[in-house]
């Protein structure tokens with residue numbers, strides 16, 4: 001009995017680390033795969049895409065499921081079990097071996113598909129349990145870096161890392177995607193994104209560059225490009241009116257994705273800064289397409305290539321911002337207006353958004369894929385590595 005208790009504890013500990021370990025991390029499949037399930041073959045990209053997400057499951061799926069995930073992962077990547085059978089007292093490795101060996105000669109492609117499907121089903125249940133309940137006026141507790149509330153027909157997603165100027169960590173990218181997917185299905189008519197504290201958002205958390213998986217920096221860049229593509233894709237596909245309430249300075253990706261919002265209200269304290277060249281980077285968030293369209297190529301060049309920081313007034317004059325409010329009355333004025341808008345017929349608003357945006361969607365997805373793949377290379381460049389090191393070693397700020 002004592003041995004069984006120890007084995008159970010060891011197995012639980014192993015399963016926890018197995019799910020967190022980058023090798024066993026799997027991401028949510030694309031929406032397409034959600035819809036078509038096993039009818040489609042999961043691509044290598046979908047399989048890899050899954051790797052970013054399994055750690056975000058809200059509920060522990062239990063040891064049995066974790067062992068199945070492990071077995072499918074090994075089968076998909078290495079084929080049939082090729083390890084010597086562990087000794088009878090090597091409880092953890094024996095459990096892993098049994099799970100993998102039980103898959104026999106299941107083809108790699110089928111294992112990959114089953115793996116993606118399994119994560120899909122886990123994700124779907126995790127999403128539905130984190131969905132905002134109809135009419136709820138309550139804060140969701142599940143997010144570490146966001147505060148999500150739903151009230152008066154408005155779901156508010158607030159970046160909540162004020163001590164880091166709301167920089168977006170890897171975990172936060174995933175949480176934002178989850179919150180947007182939940183908001184797209186809840187009862188609210190409008191979704192608002194805003195920031196807590198003095199900043200709206202300082203863009204990508206540069207510490208994301210330090211969390212290198214066992215596969216090395218190339219593997220990290222590859223995973224990050226997939227994550228970025230999924231992140232921006234969630235904004236492209238968001239079905240309801242999406243409004244940014246820009247409470248303070250905005251940097252990097254928090255600025256570029258504004259081109260995918262339906263309205264942008266800014267405090268006169270806000271600034272808009274995309275210093276990609278300073279960081280050895282290139283534009284993302286579809287800004288390479290939306291910014292020249294919104295403000296004309298010449299103004300877009302100043303922002304995206306020369307890194308010119310715009311005041312809220314300038315961003316408004318160039319069409320990136322809908323309206324600017326004095327900081328002292330910003331929150332009151334904006335929320336009064338949004339509450340009035342939220343009472344408009346929801347279906348009409350969704351359909352109008354579709355009519356306005358749908359013709360562009362395919363193009364936006366193509367731009368997003370291209371930008372993400374260019375960045376995958378940029379992140380490995382000396383220019384980018386040096387700029388990031390300079391910031392992290394406190395030698396440089398924007």
Ligand SMILES: CCCCCCCCCCC/C=C/C(=O)SCCNC(=O)CCNC(=O)[C@H](O)C(C)(C)COP(=O)(O)OP(=O)(O)OC[C@H]1O[C@@H](n2cnc3c(N)ncnc32)[C@H](O)[C@@H]1OP(=O)(O)O
Nearest residue numbers: 164165167202203204205206208221224252253379397398
């Ligand atoms: C191998 C490949 C891996 C790639 C992974 C990438 C994944 C997807 C990427 C998507 C592409 C996105 C691109 C961008 O967003 S580019 C923009 C990136 N942002 C920055 O460069 C901003 C850096 N921050 C600053 O320059 C200043 O902090 C800022 C001007 C914003 C504010 O200055 P201020 O003096 O007012 O405040 P502090 O600097 O004291 O800030 C307080 C603390 O917060 C930390 N901080 C702020 N911003 C960030 C950030 N973006 N990343 C990490 N940390 C940040 C800051 O260091 C302070 O910390 P300490 O209190 O510990 O000193």
